[in-house]
Amino acid sequence: MSSAGGLQRRRVANHSTSGGLTEDDGTNKSYSNGGSSNENGRASVSAEHTPQSSYHAGGSAFEYSGGNRIAYDPRDLVDAAGEESKVGGKLPKLTIMEEIMLLGVKDKQGYLSFWNDNISYALRGCILIELALRRRIALVKDPNRRHVPPGERLVEVINDKQTGETLLDEALRLMKGQQELEKYSVNTWVDLMSGETWNVMKIGFQLKQVRERLLKGLVDKGVLRTEKRNFLLFDMATHPVADMRVKESIINRTVSLLTSTTSAIPPTALDKEGIQCRVVRAICLVSAAYCASVLDNAFDRLGFEEREAAFGRCEEILNEFIVWPFGGGASSPTGFGSGGPATPRARRQQMNKIGMGSGELSGREAVLGLVQEAKKEAKDGDEDLSFELIAGVLEVLSKMDSLL
Known part of the structure; x- marks a missing residue:
């Protein structure tokens, strides 16, 4: 990561060894792993990753549902399961x-x-x-x-x-x-x-x-x-x-x-x-x-x-x-x-x-x-x-x- 001020993009692990997110000077960005960049510079997710995706251990978790990405913390699921086991079931909405x-x-x-x-x-x-x-x-x-x-x-x-x-x-x-x-x-x-x-x-x-x-x-x-x-x-x-x-x-x-x-x-x-x-x-x-x-x-x-x-x-x-x-x-x-x-x-x-x-x-x-x-x-x-x-x-x- 560059030492320059401002927000910086974190590198994300990729399945491809030659692809991934690269940053030269914060302006040039290329997307691979089956995705292509459109005219506005936004990346489109490939079809093979649209229906579902697995989360990375120790990092943020993502799912794809209808093309929308949902971020969640796997630890929250563990805490919820532990809470249900302690109280004897799922808590009601109200x-x-x-x-x-x-x-x-x-x-x-x-x-x-x-x-x-x-x-x-x-x-x-x-x-x-x-x-x-x-x-x-x-x-x-x-x-x-x-x-x-x-x-x-x-x-x-x-x-x-x-x-x-x-x-x-x-x-x-x-x-x-x-x-x-x-x-x-x-x-x-x-x-x-x-x-x-x-x-x-x-x-x-x-x-x-x-x-x-x-x-x-x-x-x-x-x-x-x-x-x-x-x-x-x-x-x-x-x-x-x-x-x-x-x-x-x-x-x-x-x-x-x-x-x-x-x-x-x-x-x-x-x-x-x-x-x-x-x-x-x-x-x-x-x-x-x-x-x-x-x-x-x-x-x-x-x-x-x-x-x-x-x-x-x-x-x-x-x-x-x-x-x-x-x-x-x-x-x-x-x-x-x-x-x-x-x-x-x-x-x-x-x-x-x-x-x-x-x-x-x-x-x-x-x-x-x-x-x-x-x-x-x-x-x-x-x-x-x-x-x-x-x-x-x-x-x-x-x-x-x-x-x-």
Whole structure:
């Protein structure tokens, strides 16, 4: 390479010994290896190299697809494969937070209900759920934790590797930095990230503009688009749905899961094959959407009785997954570990049934089939501390004031 200033072209290995890229003084260039130079001085790739090309070890990798060159780093493929093996499958395109936002966003208007405050609190809880599913955080392994409810158990970071999602990485940094001083419980972290604290010294833990950042992330992923709408005296940026197929897929999975009356899970209720923890993700989606008061947006196509039955099944699901181990919602009178119905509405329903001479929760047999499938996705069975953390988050969300 010349020592002169400016950008210089690097020599590239060639199959031909006499060809290749040559530079005399930076102006004369000849192309060989089957290529020919056109009048504008640009090289055309030979036909034998157009369909495909292999990458060079230790250097940049190139592919040819339809005549277009795509550069990638082979190490990224290795990292992606290693990440999938650690978390147990391929990560979905959208996070649980983004799917809940899609359920809440109006299709054409592109904004959320202004009076819905529950969604902000639920989204912070879903951040913890997503980090637990990606095996970044878990509960502290302490035998004494069984004596407190799942939502009061302490959380620790077990892997501080960045996820590539801005909100998740920001939350992970906060938790990693704090645990060196003191470990907080599930309930405390949800409160701190939501700004529900009177301690001015801890206001820095609050995650700002979560809804707006999630909406912009969906715009970047091509699911939403940005428009400006006039609201009386001012203009406001809105985000209508650009790809209805994505939202319809979420609605179909949600409705299919909550209208099923059999112990077998319908295939349409789950994400595609190979997706990481797709059963637990479906459970967390419907449970968090119910707590965020956006679940009814998916029930427009259902009649009144079907809607009530779907809400009832969602509460039965929530009742079985806010305890640990999963499915212990009716095996013990305690309120944690494995206890009776913990949501206020579920308790009222059970009291009404007892007054009518029946103490059984309707549809629980079908929900237990879902429990069994969710347990199969746990890595260490009842000792999976990440899944135990998910139970703690769902327990915290189930106690929100809106459910009273």
